[in-house]
Structures are given as structure tokens and as C-alpha cells.
Amino acid sequence: MQHRQVRRHGVLPRTERRGDLTRGHAIGAGLDQKAEGVEPRRLGEGGEGRDGAGLFHESRNIDEMAARQACRLRGGAARAIAQSMNFSFALNATDGAARTGVISTPRGEIRTPAFMPVGTAATVKAMRPESVRATGADILLGNTYHLMLRPSAERIDRLGGLHKFMNWDRPILTDSGGFQVMSLASLRKLTEKGVTFKSHIDGSKHEITPERSMEIQKLLGSDIVMTFDECPALPADRTRIAESMRLSMRWAQRSRDAFGDRPGHALFGIQQGGLERDLREESAEALRVVGFDGYAVGGLAVGEGQEAMFGCLDYAPAQLPEDKPRYLMGVGKPDDIVGAVKRGIDMMDCVLPSRSGRTGQAWTRRGQVNLRNARHADDPRPLDETCTCPACANYSRAYLHHVVRSQEMIAGMLLTWHNLHYYQELMGGMRDAIAAQDFADFETRFHAMRAEGDIDRL
Ligand SMILES: [Zn+2]
Numbered sequence: 001m002q003h004r005q006v007r008r009h010g011v012l013p014r015t016e017r018r019g020d021l022t023r024g025h026a027i028g029a030g031l032d033q034k035a036e037g038v039e040p041r042r043l044g045e046g047g048e049g050r051d052g053a054g055l056f057h058e059s060r061n062i063d064e065m066a067a068r069q070a071c072r073l074r075g076g077a078a079r080a081i082a083q084s085m086n087f088s089f090a091l092n093a094t095d096g097a098a099r100t101g102v103i104s105t106p107r108g109e110i111r112t113p114a115f116m117p118v119g120t121a122a123t124v125k126a127m128r129p130e131s132v133r134a135t136g137a138d139i140l141l142g143n144t145y146h147l148m149l150r151p152s153a154e155r156i157d158r159l160g161g162l163h164k165f166m167n168w169d170r171p172i173l174t175d176s177g178g179f180q181v182m183s184l185a186s187l188r189k190l191t192e193k194g195v196t197f198k199s200h201i202d203g204s205k206h207e208i209t210p211e212r213s214m215e216i217q218k219l220l221g222s223d224i225v226m227t228f229d230e231c232p233a234l235p236a237d238r239t240r241i242a243e244s245m246r247l248s249m250r251w252a253q254r255s256r257d258a259f260g261d262r263p264g265h266a267l268f269g270i271q272q273g274g275l276e277r278d279l280r281e282e283s284a285e286a287l288r289v290v291g292f293d294g295y296a297v298g299g300l301a302v303g304e305g306q307e308a309m310f311g312c313l314d315y316a317p318a319q320l321p322e323d324k325p326r327y328l329m330g331v332g333k334p335d336d337i338v339g340a341v342k343r344g345i346d347m348m349d350c351v352l353p354s355r356s357g358r359t360g361q362a363w364t365r366r367g368q369v370n371l372r373n374a375r376h377a378d379d380p381r382p383l384d385e386t387c388t389c390p391a392c393a394n395y396s397r398a399y400l401h402h403v404v405r406s407q408e409m410i411a412g413m414l415l416t417w418h419n420l421h422y423y424q425e426l427m428g429g430m431r432d433a434i435a436a437q438d439f440a441d442f443e444t445r446f447h448a449m450r451a452e453g454d455i456d457r458l
Helices: 002-008 021-037 064-071 075-084 129-134 143-149 154-160 162-166 178-184 210-220 239-258 276-291 306-311 334-342 350-355 388-395 395-403 409-435 441-450
Strands: 087-095 098-105 108-112 114-117 139-142 172-174 188-190 195-198 206-210 224-226 266-271 296-297 326-328 347-350 361-364 367-370
Touching: 002 441, 087 409, 108 114, 108 388, 114 139, 114 409, 143 206, 154 210, 154 296, 172 210, 172 441, 188 266, 206 210, 206 441, 210 224, 239 266, 239 276, 266 276, 306 334, 326 395, 334 395, 334 409, 334 441, 350 361, 350 409, 361 409, 388 409, 395 409, 409 441
Parallel strands: 114 347, 139 172, 172 224, 224 266, 266 296, 296 326, 326 347
Antiparallel strands: 087 098, 098 108, 188 195, 195 206, 361 367
């Protein structure tokens, strides 16, 4: 596959030749560090990147890099390089239905179960990328719908791709745009071909088809691309859910065809079917026939409630291939996440920790804390004395309360950092528990701590 890629790109287009030198240097350095067992420098510890161009020091043109690296070497070394340049998933341990493993991509490893902070418009709001990384995030999510409207996929491509544009050199997953077209855009028209709609920003007219979605996500330079699908809001009647699911499966095939062969990049299919078990199975089978690098459980967290969602997750993940990552889209609260991991989910994303952080809400081991509440006004204690995030290490509840009430920007910055830190700590705790075959105890402790509630007022 790698050699075929080289032949195809025997003469690289001008735009791809431009960054050859920096690319070769960066990748070589990254591999050396890995081979020597040296942890790559943590973002945020050293300020600017070694090339003086910020933290970004990898290329978007991984296909070509992989091919050239593999071609220069022979035998085992070439195979090792080729493997490191490809997308793969390794399961390390299971405990019941819960799983822990590692997704390897050319831009870095993603430890699973993984929580992906949402960087909707090429930023995780109120956070610098190095701060997001410092919370422990291995991967971010970007929103195709928002980015195609502003600043546009073509502009981001001209500026070097989304990683460089937003200064995040690790993996990025982009959604297909479908969900947000349905939730944000106006004058939507859905046909077999795709969806036409008016922008919620300026009313301009756009169209997304499976082919256009693949094109946009390629222009962005996304590492994990999602198929274009339709997600009906629940509750919906069975006929509507079945028709929508079958349309999404036809779009999944068109997405696969349009995505093509892109080593180092992954395409995930999305299972639909609402809360109907047989429709979920039909969807899973359709996706298996097409074949994807990972599979999402779509169409949940759309108003059905936790009990119904867990009811679906009791069977839906097991309908998908065991040897590929399983991604639950748009979930959720900490207890949703623990329940989803328990049922075999490997990846999740949600705006909740960052959005809550901007409205004075904190998520802690003891549940949700509203910093607007007057009880915190004279409280010199940290938000969570065991948390090592900057908000907890350096500031009191009284200060957080003050800046929330005063609508100071630092309020959103500190609380978003804390919330993302807590979410990543939760994921790390679950990964360790699964590896130690201790997930049931972990879950018991998780719920017991939340049941205690926030610390008593002074
Ligand atoms: Zn904290």
C-alpha cells in the first residue's frame, strides 16, 4: 500500500512539496523519541515549538510522508514505520463489556476509553491547545458544519490544514456535518442526494452530500473522518427511524467510496436505528459489509434519557465489530460516560465540560457544583482539594465565585480547565480499573462519592 502511494505521487504537487523539509524533520524526531522510550515533550512545558512556529510540528500530508519513510528503509524497519504511519486499534484488556486499548495514528496515540473535548470552531473555547493537552486529552473533535461555514474548509486547507490552523498537532476527529445541519441550519431540504440548507450565521445557501462531507473533512486534514448520516430526533416512529437509517446506510456506502484509500486516516461508519434493536442490527450488518476503521453508535443522546440510552447500549456496541473502536457520539455527563464505558464504548465527545465551565458549573468527584451559589462567597477552600488542575491548585472557591459573578473571562478559563481535567482523570481512572479488572469496584466508588454530594458549607 505504501509503495503504491509513492508511485501515485511520484511527482508531488507544488503545494505538497512546500513543507517537505520541516515534515521530514518533525516525523523523524517523533519516531526517534518513541523508539528511545522518551516521552515527547508535553505541550505547555516548553513554550514555542522547536521550529519557532508554535506547537505545530507535523504535516497534514501524512500519506506522502508515510510512503517516503517506508520506501527509504527495508524489511522490518520499513514495516515498523509503515505500521506507525497507519491507523490501528489494539485492545489491551477487557473487564466485562468494558475495554481499554490504544488507537495508533500517525499523529499520536489515543488511549481508550477516550474523551474528546469539542473544538467546534477550531478552538476549545476558553482554552489554549497546550492547556487542553495538559488536561490529558489525546484527541480533539472539530465540527464540519461550523468550519465549512466559517472560515470554510478551502481556506483552512490553503492555510495548511486544521491542525496547523489551530495549533494542535495531535489527532482530530471531525463529525460529518449532518447532525448540526439538522439542529442549527434553517430551510433544510433532505433528499436522497444530500441536504441543502441556509447558514445560521449569514443565511447563505449550502449543500452537504456524502461526497462533499468527505471532501470537506479531507480539506480540514481530519485524522478520523465520520460518514455523512441523518440522525432523527427521538422519539420518532419506527417507520421514520427505519427510513432514516436505510438512507444513512446508503450514504455510508457513498462516503466510503468517496473517502478512497488514505493511509493514516480513518473513516468511521455510524450505526443508526433509534431504540429499535432489530434496526440497530440491520444497520450494523450494513456497515460491516461496507467495512470501516471504526464504528459509532449514532442517534443516541438526542432526548431519549439515560435509562433508554443505557438500554440501547446493552446490545448496540456488541452488534459492532469487536476489533474496531466504538464511538458514542455526543455523550455526556460523567455518569453517562461511566455507564457507556461499562457497556463497551471506547470513545466519546461532549461539549458539556467546556460549556458548563463558561456558565459557572463545575463537575467534580462529588457531582456538579454551581460556583454562582452564594455559599461559596467566603469559602477559602479549593473547588476540589484532590484535583491538581490550575483552578483547584491556585484559587479558592471564593475567587471562582467572584469571577463567575463578575463575568470575568478567567472564570470560563479556569472552570473549563478544571472540568476537562476532571473528565480526563475520570477516563484515566476507568482505563486503570479495566486493566486491573476492577471496573465494578471503580463504578461503586464513583457513585458512592457522587452520592455524598459537595463538601459541607463552612
Ligand atoms: Zn480542578
